[in-house]
Amino acid sequence: MAMRAATGMRPLGLDTVVRLQRGRQAAATPLRLPVPDGMTAPLGCDAVAVPSLLAQQVLPRLPRVGCVYADETHWWWIVPSDSDYALDWPAPARYATGAVVPGAAGLPRLLHRPDGSVPYTPPIPLYLALCRLTDTTPTWSRPVSA
DSSP states (O other): OHHHHHHOOOOOOHHHHHHHHHHHHHHHOOEEOOOOTTOOOTTOOEEEEEEHHHHHHHGGGOSOOOOEEEOSSEEEEEEOTTTTTTOOOOTTOEEEGGGEETTOSSOOEEEEOOSSSOOOOOHHHHHHHHHHHHTOOOGGGSOOOO
């Protein structure tokens, strides 16, 4: 009681503590890009995020475009899981394992849905287009040092 009088604060009730904790968990829950209805992802799903202005330059360079999501700042391409294996995706692109959109205020909207039943953009053409636009040498073309 002496502490309460000294600080002028009331102790928090259990209901308040639980409600605050649930609010923190909801805010921290990562958002995952969904596979649209009627599509399947037999190879799993990851995503590649590209700033919007660069993404608009990438799009016409791709032979096939899978599902593309967009928010205010980035476009997200759905690629098969493990499309980062042995690849260093060039900055400013970001690879998102599990197609998890970090720090998003809301789920990005579906910008493009391909014909067919799979949501994937082929990762190698996407990688090469990004390398060309960012003036980055592809991983397999770099000199090997001993």
